[in-house]
Amino acid sequence: MSKRFYITTAIDYVNGEPHLGHAYEKVVADVIARFHRSRGVETFFLTGLDEHGQKVQQTAAAKGRDPQAYCDELADIWQGMAAKLELTNDDFIRTTQARHKEFVKAVLSKLHAEGQIYKKLYEGFYSTKEETFLTEKDRLPDGSFPAMYGEVTKLQEENYYFRLKNHQQWLIDYIESTPGFVEPDYRRNEVLGFLKNNELEDLCISRPLARLNWGIPLPFDPGFVTYVWFDALSNYASMPASAGDPVLKDFATSADSRGLSLWPADIHVIGKDILKFHAVYWPIMLRAANLPLPRKLLVHGWWQKDGEKMSKSTGNVVDPIKVIEEWGVDAFRFYVIRELDIGPDGNWTDGGFKARYSAELANGLGNLVNRSLSMLKRYRNGVVPPLSRELSAETEKIIADTRSHLEANHLQAALGSIWSLITRANQYVNQTAPFKLAKDPAQAARLDEVLYNLAEICRILGVLLWPFLPRTACNIYSQLGLAETPNQNKDATWGGLAPGHAIGTPAPLFPRKDP
């Protein structure tokens, strides 16, 4: 059993509504997973839901619902979004599943037995309204606490803490000596800055039952449940451990029969707001449990809508499902990857979305494929002419660029390369003017060449686009009369389209929408 390429996303809080930001992250991971599979690499893609915590407990209680039943209902909505996005995730982890809870308990038991988790009395300022302890940093300049915290009282509470102090230096050394561990680079520098300028405090990993009961009970003290981050981060390993991963055998849980070898994860795709948890706490948890660290954290930025934070109260949340229902899943997948590089923040505008749809999908890709195949149908009865290599060198260069961008997880740049081929091919149509060549019988051989080059570029586009726009890629292949799925990257090589092959029926890929 060889180790698979293992990619994960953050697990979303079940209590919120799925929005553009969640969908974006999942599409990023899906494109990378599909690309690796298309290169013949055995790949496993995990996503899922973070279901414990105070908000779920409170909302379920307010609705008079059992929290598990409430989570089950929301999980359907979230899994529905994964299906709408056409994600190729191989599993879907929910932190309320037995396989996950067993793993968390096994890790906690080991760390507690080894003295890495200990109990301590904490005294601090507590906001009953927000149900949280406050620190000196929360005070306003005049010394008071902000009104949002309501009445703030001094409170003593016992909790369990995970020792972090001894871990600071090796983690700094590790991140410094492992350049690809956090990408992009400026996020890596942010983590190093944090680690070098702050002394790590031991991490509180529990909540007393009186304050929180919707969580995983501590295996060594039934009066407490596990606090959310220790619970949530473990998902990346709990699923493989339950599927028989040999690296995680010390924590094997109710094993299913898959016999998977996944750990360590190759990429955790996460948003910038949860970087510290993934780059500091998660590596320390793993090291303490004597487990290898993930190979890469790929950290994306945040989407805004019209230059403002998306929020339910402002009513400016972009609902991916609505966009998909109106424009199609590929238009959504295309826009988010084309518009935003992995790293900086992005801004969704409906105008920007429509402009890219019209210029790049309908007029760029759609027009190229439609006119290329329609001309082949009209002038050659849909039969592929003899092989020509006029554009093969240029195309092969673009194929190589696209691959190397994808290997570096530069998805936006990869789409940029693919679109340079589309632009080049559209120019080629204008320059060679096949509609004029068709009128002159002496130009028949030249027309053959042009039509071959265009049809072959369409085929190659199908292969290159597959990780990004899977439906469109399949649609191009079916219009070309090719029965296979364009999911093998090696097929992006000039000359795959056989002379004499009869193509299918051309149809617009992206219907133009009235303005």
Ligand code: ME8
């Ligand atoms: O943080 N733009 O869950 P979550 C881009 N359960 N990405 C965004 C975004 C936006 N506007 N809003 C959220 C959690 N995200 C935890 C994670 S992982 C072990 C536990 C991203 O539902 C966010 O950055 O608040 C995160 O990566 C993911 O969506 C889930 O956010």
